[in-house]
Every structure is written in C-alpha cells, then in structure tokens.
Amino acid sequence: MSMDFSSSDIVSEICRLSDDMYAHGWNERNSGNISRFVSEEELRPYGSELEPKRKIELTTPFPALAGKSFLITGTLKYIRNVSRSPKTTLGLMRICEGGREADLLWGFEDGGRPTSETTMHLGAYLERSAIDSRQKYVIHCHPASVILLSEILPCDEKIISQALWKVMNECIVIFPEGVGALDWMISSSDGIGIESAPKFRDFRALIWAMHGITAVGDTADDAYGLIECIDKAADIYVRLMSVDTGYRRLLTPDELRLIVKSFGLRVREDWLE
Numbered sequence: 001m002s003m004d005f006s007s008s009d010i011v012s013e014i015c016r017l018s019d020d021m022y023a024h025g026w027n028e029r030n031s032g033n034i035s036r037f038v039s040e041e042e043l044r045p046y047g048s049e050l051e052p053k054r055k056i057e058l059t060t061p062f063p064a065l066a067g068k069s070f071l072i073t074g075t076l077k078y079i080r081n082v083s084r085s086p087k088t089t090l091g092l093m094r095i096c097e098g099g100r101e102a103d104l105l106w107g108f109e110d111g112g113r114p115t116s117e118t119t120m121h122l123g124a125y126l127e128r129s130a131i132d133s134r135q136k137y138v139i140h141c142h143p144a145s146v147i148l149l150s151e152i153l154p155c156d157e158k159i160i161s162q163a164l165w166k167v168m169n170e171c172i173v174i175f176p177e178g179v180g181a182l183d184w185m186i187s188s189s190d191g192i193g194i195e196s197a198p199k200f201r202d203f204r205a206l207i208w209a210m211h212g213i214t215a216v217g218d219t220a221d222d223a224y225g226l227i228e229c230i231d232k233a234a235d236i237y238v239r240l241m242s243v244d245t246g247y248r249r250l251l252t253p254d255e256l257r258l259i260v261k262s263f264g265l266r267v268r269e270d271w272l273e
C-alpha cells in the first residue's frame with residue numbers, strides 16, 4: 001500500500017513555511033509563491049496515488065526540466081490558506097517531455113493552476129541547480145522593509161548589498177555574495193521570470209524594486225532564513241536613515257574586511273570599498 005502524500009513531510013514542511021511567512025506579514029492577500037523540487041526518490045513511497053490527473057500548460061517551455069517534479073503554490077491562492085487546505089492551494093507537477101506541459105500528480109483539487117510566477121520558479125531552479133545540485137526551494141514574498149529599501153536606494157546590487165552588510169554584523173557572513181536586484185518590471189509575466197533566472201547563478205536572493213524578494217535554497221530553512229535576515233537588515237537600514245541624531249555608526253570597510261578574513265568568506269573585493 002502506498003503512503004498518503006498529503007501527510008508527507010514534504011507537504012507539512014511547505015505548510016509550516018507558509019504559516020511562518022504569513023506570520024511575518026510578508027504575504028498580503030494572494031501575494032507570494034513557493035516551489036520545491038521533489039526528487040523521484042522522494043516520490044517513490046507514494047506510488048499509485050501520484051498517477052497523472054490532468055495536463056498543465058507551461059507558458060514558457062522548460063525542456064531541460066523534463067521528468068522533474070515540483071510542489072508549487074497555485075495562482076490566486078492565499079499563503080495564509082496553504083496549511084488549512086494544501087490539496088487546493090498546492091499542486092505537484094512533473095514536467096513532460098519537451099517541457100511545454102506538465103502532468104498534475106497531486107493537489108489543485110478545485111481545478112487550480114500553478115502560480116503566475118511559474119516561469120520565474122522553474123527558471124530560478126534550472127539556473128541555481130546548475131551550480132548547486134542540492135537546490136530545492138524557491139520562495140517569493142513582499143516584505144515591506146525590502147520594498148522600502150528599493151524605494152530609497154538606487155537599483156544597484158553593490159549599493160544595496162553594502163547597505164545591508166553595514167547595519168548588521170551577521171549579514172556579510174550569511175550572504176557574502178550580496179543581494180541581486182532587478183529594476184521595476186511588469187510582474188506575473190514570463191518577462192520578469194526570464195530576466196530573473198540568470199541572477200540566481202550569482203545570488204541566492206533577488207530584490208524586485210517596488211515589489212518584493214525571491215530567495216533560493218537547498219532547504220526551507222536556507223531560503224526562509226535568508227529572507228528573514230535581509231528583511232531585518234533592510235528594516236534596520238530604513239529606520240536608521242529616517243532618524244537624524246547627528247551621529248551614525250555603521251560597520252566600516254575595514255571592519256567588514258576583518259569579518260571576511262576571520263570567516264574565510266569570498267566577497268567581491270571592489271564591494272568592500
């Protein structure tokens with residue numbers, strides 16, 4: 001007898017992640033989306049329960065992902081409802097040969113479809129997994145602090161990364177590669193997904209100006225923890241810039257270099273100026 005996928009650790013982990021993201025205030029209304037790569041080995045215990053139910057058309061073909069399966073949130077679904085109703089808010093799909101469509105194996109029981117940001121999720125997975133074979137999670141959400149940061153700083157990866165590194169000791173340790181940034185574009189479109197994907201070769205987090213952030217990771221903790229850290233540092237930076245006491249202490253380039261040296265980090269040298 002095969003096991004019930006609904007009560008799998010894979011589904012419960014994405015439910016907990018959704019609840020935590022919602023508790024942070026990162027997912028108003030139907031905003032935000034999550035995907036998780038699921039290997040064939042992980043799917044094996046669920047056997048016949050995961051027979052194809054129907055086809056899902058992909059707006060951008062991903063032939064390189066044929067045979068790969070993803071658990072993904074649905075379009076127009078609310079992150080706050082994922083843990084209450086995983087079978088309607090989530091879907092497990094396996095990309096078909098040619099990459100133009102996918103087989104729905106589980107979920108989307110009310111006739112739903114994957115998020116309108118599916119091209120970004122699959123593109124981010126494809127690019128990131130080329131340099132990190134353990135890549136699994138892609139998380140997108142709308143932390144107010146990150147949106148604010150993108151409204152008071154130019155859309156420049158070096159300027160944004162330095163701003164975050166300088167306000168909180170741990171930042172350069174947690175994201176020594178910095179944070180990627182993309183200026184405003186129409187979202188929920190293939191265009192933003194196609195522009196975003198290559199950024200995940202250099203970065204694990206990407207800010208979309210006036211919109212939000214996406215992070216990738218090997219585990220839910222990796223991707224979620226990275227956004228938590230960026231959210232906190234962005235919040236500190238924005239608040240710091242909104243008060244003027246005539247005194248402002250930030251980590252200096254020399255102090256950042258000291259952290260880099262003591263943790264053996266690899267950081268672009270010209271980003272430490």
Ligand SMILES: [Zn+2]
Nearest residue numbers: 031032211212
């Ligand atoms: Zn969004």
